[in-house]
Amino acid sequence: xxxxxxxxxxxxxxxxxxxxxxxxxxxxxxxxxxxxxxxxxxxxxxxxxxxxxxxxxxxxxxxxxxxxxx
Numbered sequence: 001x002x003x004x005x006x007x008x009x010x011x012x013x014x015x016x017x018x019x020x021x022x023x024x025x026x027x028x029x030x031x032x033x034x035x036x037x038x039x040x041x042x043x044x045x046x047x048x049x050x051x052x053x054x055x056x057x058x059x060x061x062x063x064x065x066x067x068x069x070x
Contacts, residue, residue: 008054015047 005013019040026036 008051011047011050015043018043 022031022036022039025031026033
């Protein structure tokens, strides 16, 4: 399904998966709501830093030049 994706897209997919697990743990009562919020906020900050770093490197998301490893 996700055969061709940029590094940023892969980070977003990983972010979504981690958020799903955190929310499921919170709903199951295994995690405090405040702790879950802090974890998700931390993960989101990582995504923002990665995106900002990509912009600084002047590396626009170019779908025509996707690395061969994908």
